[in-house]
Amino acid sequence: MLNWYSCRFFGHYMKQIACPKCKSESLIKSGIVKGRQRFRCKECQYFFTVLKDGKNIDPYYVIKALQLYIEGVTYREIERILGISHVSVMNWVKKYNIKAPENYEYRPTYKVLNHTELIEYFREKDSLKSSGCMITELGDKFMVIKWERFRKNGV
Ligand SMILES: [Zn+2]
Numbered sequence: 386m387l388n389w390y391s392c393r394f395f396g397h398y399m400k401q402i403a404c405p406k407c408k409s410e411s412l413i414k415s416g417i418v419k420g421r422q423r424f425r426c427k428e429c430q431y432f433f434t435v436l437k438d439g440k441n442i443d444p445y446y447v448i449k450a451l452q453l454y455i456e457g458v459t460y461r462e463i464e465r466i467l468g469i470s471h472v473s474v475m476n477w478v479k480k481y482n483i484k485a486p487e488n489y490e491y492r493p494t495y496k497v498l499n500h501t502e503l504i505e506y507f508r509e510k511d512s513l514k515s516s517g518c519m520i521t522e523l524g525d526k527f528m529v530i531k532w533e534r535f536r537k538n539g540v
Contacts, residue, residue: 403465405497406431421468433497434524435468449521450474455485456493456519456530466495466528495530503527 403410404426411427421434446467451474453463460471477483498506503520506512506529516533 402435402468404429404431405433405466405468408465433468433526447477449523451477451481451483452521453530454478454483456532457485457488457491458493458495458530462495466497467523491532493530493532495528497523497526497528499526503529 402412402424404412404424407426407429409426409428412424413427415423415425415432417423418434423432423434425432446469450463450467450469453466454460454474458466460474463469463474464471496506516531518532519530521528521530
Protein backbone atom coordinates (compact mmCIF):
# COMPACT_ATOMS: atom_id res chain seq x y z
CA MET A 386 0.00 0.00 0.00
CA LEU A 387 1.28 3.42 -0.87
CA ASN A 388 1.26 6.01 1.86
CA TRP A 389 1.46 9.72 1.23
CA TYR A 390 5.19 9.86 1.42
CA SER A 391 5.77 7.17 -1.16
CA CYS A 392 3.20 8.74 -3.48
CA ARG A 393 5.13 11.96 -3.31
CA PHE A 394 8.31 10.02 -3.84
CA PHE A 395 6.95 8.45 -7.01
CA GLY A 396 5.53 11.72 -8.17
CA HIS A 397 8.93 13.27 -7.92
CA TYR A 398 10.99 10.63 -9.62
CA MET A 399 8.72 9.29 -12.28
CA LYS A 400 8.80 11.24 -15.46
CA GLN A 401 5.29 11.96 -16.65
CA ILE A 402 5.25 11.42 -20.36
CA ALA A 403 2.16 12.66 -22.11
CA CYS A 404 0.91 12.52 -25.67
CA PRO A 405 2.00 15.75 -27.45
CA LYS A 406 -1.28 15.81 -29.29
CA CYS A 407 -4.03 15.17 -26.71
CA LYS A 408 -1.96 15.33 -23.48
CA SER A 409 -3.17 11.89 -22.43
CA GLU A 410 -0.82 9.92 -20.20
CA SER A 411 -2.19 6.51 -21.14
CA LEU A 412 0.48 5.30 -23.50
CA ILE A 413 1.75 1.99 -24.82
CA LYS A 414 5.44 1.39 -25.49
CA SER A 415 5.87 0.60 -29.13
CA GLY A 416 9.52 -0.24 -29.83
CA ILE A 417 12.73 1.77 -30.07
CA VAL A 418 13.37 3.99 -33.10
CA LYS A 419 16.90 5.38 -33.53
CA GLY A 420 17.61 5.31 -29.80
CA ARG A 421 14.26 6.85 -28.95
CA GLN A 422 11.45 5.07 -27.14
CA ARG A 423 8.39 5.00 -29.31
CA PHE A 424 4.95 5.33 -27.74
CA ARG A 425 1.41 4.99 -29.00
CA CYS A 426 -1.27 7.08 -27.37
CA LYS A 427 -4.23 4.96 -26.26
CA GLU A 428 -6.60 7.90 -26.60
CA CYS A 429 -5.87 9.26 -30.07
CA GLN A 430 -3.59 6.52 -31.50
CA TYR A 431 -0.86 9.09 -32.16
CA PHE A 432 2.70 7.74 -32.37
CA PHE A 433 5.59 9.71 -30.95
CA THR A 434 9.11 9.12 -29.69
CA VAL A 435 10.86 10.26 -26.54
CA LEU A 436 14.59 10.37 -25.94
CA LYS A 437 15.79 7.64 -23.65
CA ASP A 438 17.51 8.96 -20.55
CA GLY A 439 21.27 8.93 -20.42
CA LYS A 440 21.71 9.27 -24.17
CA ASN A 441 23.49 12.17 -25.72
CA ILE A 442 20.90 14.53 -27.03
CA ASP A 443 21.08 15.61 -30.63
CA PRO A 444 21.98 19.35 -30.82
CA TYR A 445 18.92 19.76 -33.05
CA TYR A 446 16.73 19.20 -29.99
CA VAL A 447 18.90 21.41 -27.79
CA ILE A 448 18.37 24.28 -30.22
CA LYS A 449 14.64 23.56 -30.52
CA ALA A 450 14.30 23.47 -26.73
CA LEU A 451 16.11 26.80 -26.32
CA GLN A 452 14.08 28.31 -29.13
CA LEU A 453 10.86 27.34 -27.35
CA TYR A 454 12.23 28.63 -24.07
CA ILE A 455 12.90 32.06 -25.59
CA GLU A 456 9.39 32.08 -27.05
CA GLY A 457 8.02 31.77 -23.54
CA VAL A 458 7.05 28.10 -23.55
CA THR A 459 7.39 26.66 -20.04
CA TYR A 460 9.87 23.92 -19.12
CA ARG A 461 7.03 21.45 -18.59
CA GLU A 462 5.55 22.23 -21.98
CA ILE A 463 8.94 21.84 -23.65
CA GLU A 464 9.20 18.45 -21.96
CA ARG A 465 5.85 17.50 -23.46
CA ILE A 466 6.55 18.85 -26.92
CA LEU A 467 10.05 17.50 -27.41
CA GLY A 468 10.07 14.62 -24.95
CA ILE A 469 13.17 16.02 -23.25
CA SER A 470 13.20 16.21 -19.46
CA HIS A 471 12.65 19.71 -18.11
CA VAL A 472 15.81 19.23 -16.02
CA SER A 473 17.89 18.88 -19.22
CA VAL A 474 16.27 22.01 -20.63
CA MET A 475 17.01 23.97 -17.43
CA ASN A 476 20.63 22.80 -17.63
CA TRP A 477 21.00 24.01 -21.21
CA VAL A 478 19.47 27.36 -20.34
CA LYS A 479 22.16 27.70 -17.67
CA LYS A 480 24.93 26.25 -19.81
CA TYR A 481 24.29 28.60 -22.74
CA ASN A 482 23.35 31.47 -20.49
CA ILE A 483 20.02 32.06 -22.23
CA LYS A 484 17.82 34.84 -20.98
CA ALA A 485 14.31 35.14 -22.31
CA PRO A 486 12.89 38.67 -22.39
CA GLU A 487 9.96 39.14 -20.05
CA ASN A 488 6.73 38.98 -21.91
CA TYR A 489 3.26 39.37 -20.48
CA GLU A 490 1.54 40.29 -23.70
CA TYR A 491 1.11 36.97 -25.35
CA ARG A 492 1.71 33.31 -24.90
CA PRO A 493 2.54 30.98 -27.73
CA THR A 494 0.35 27.99 -28.40
CA TYR A 495 1.40 24.99 -30.39
CA LYS A 496 0.05 22.09 -32.38
CA VAL A 497 1.76 18.99 -33.72
CA LEU A 498 0.39 18.16 -37.16
CA ASN A 499 1.17 15.77 -39.97
CA HIS A 500 1.64 17.13 -43.48
CA THR A 501 -2.00 16.73 -44.49
CA GLU A 502 -3.22 18.41 -41.31
CA LEU A 503 -0.69 21.18 -41.86
CA ILE A 504 -2.10 21.89 -45.32
CA GLU A 505 -5.65 21.83 -43.95
CA TYR A 506 -4.66 24.17 -41.17
CA PHE A 507 -3.19 26.79 -43.49
CA ARG A 508 -6.00 26.46 -46.00
CA GLU A 509 -8.13 28.33 -43.49
CA LYS A 510 -7.28 32.00 -43.68
CA ASP A 511 -8.46 32.45 -40.11
CA SER A 512 -5.60 30.26 -38.91
CA LEU A 513 -3.23 33.03 -39.93
CA LYS A 514 -5.31 36.06 -39.07
CA SER A 515 -3.75 38.43 -36.52
CA SER A 516 -1.07 35.97 -35.62
CA GLY A 517 2.38 34.71 -36.45
CA CYS A 518 3.50 31.13 -36.87
CA MET A 519 6.70 29.18 -36.86
CA ILE A 520 6.81 25.71 -38.35
CA THR A 521 9.52 23.27 -37.49
CA GLU A 522 10.02 19.66 -38.45
CA LEU A 523 9.60 17.29 -35.55
CA GLY A 524 10.30 13.69 -36.41
CA ASP A 525 7.79 12.74 -39.11
CA LYS A 526 5.42 15.55 -38.06
CA PHE A 527 5.48 19.32 -37.92
CA MET A 528 5.22 21.57 -34.94
CA VAL A 529 3.37 24.82 -35.46
CA ILE A 530 3.97 27.48 -32.83
CA LYS A 531 1.50 30.30 -33.03
CA TRP A 532 1.47 33.76 -31.48
CA GLU A 533 -1.73 35.69 -31.26
CA ARG A 534 0.10 38.81 -30.45
CA PHE A 535 -2.13 41.31 -32.16
CA ARG A 536 -5.35 40.01 -30.69
CA LYS A 537 -6.42 42.13 -27.78
CA ASN A 538 -8.23 40.27 -25.02
CA GLY A 539 -8.66 37.19 -27.15
CA VAL A 540 -11.06 38.88 -29.60
ZN1 LIG B 1 -3.07 11.32 -27.72
